[in-house]
Amino acid sequence: MTILIDSSVWIDFFRGTPSPAALYLRDTLGRQSYVVGGLMLAEVLQGFRHKADFDRARDAMLRLPVVALVGRDLALLSAANYRLLRSRGVTIRNTIDCLIATYCITNEVVLLHSDRDFSAFERTLGLTTWRPT
Secondary structure, three states: OOEEHHHHHHHHHOOOOOHHHOOOOOOEEOEEEEEEEEHHHHHOOOOOHHHHHHHHHHHHHHOOEEEEEOOHHHHHHHHHHHHHHHEEEEEOOHHHHHHHHHHHHHOOOEOOOOOHHHHHHHHHHHHOOOOOO
8 A cells, every 4th residue: 555645744744743644654654655746745845944954854755755746637637526526515725635635546545644625535536545543
């Protein structure tokens, strides 16, 4: 099983916030098959103010395989998924979350996250997520 780590988890992880997902990541790094999305790499790293913190985070994230999350076909499918959810009364607040969920659904990749926007994808479109206990 391959698990994609969402930005929400990485941010908690690097801040030392003891969310269940960040603790799970900390405890399983090196023992679980994780991948980093290029979008998450950019999103997480742009938040660091100090070069030393940026360098440590970059090096940690680049120890994992980095996958490209979006191309033409996935962008079109993501837009269709957004429209489907919106037609059912759910508005996704973040385009990147829609792309991430669509990537995971399409590629049968599990998502580790701490973001409420993904629950609509789970309920409606079959997104598989990892819920640490």
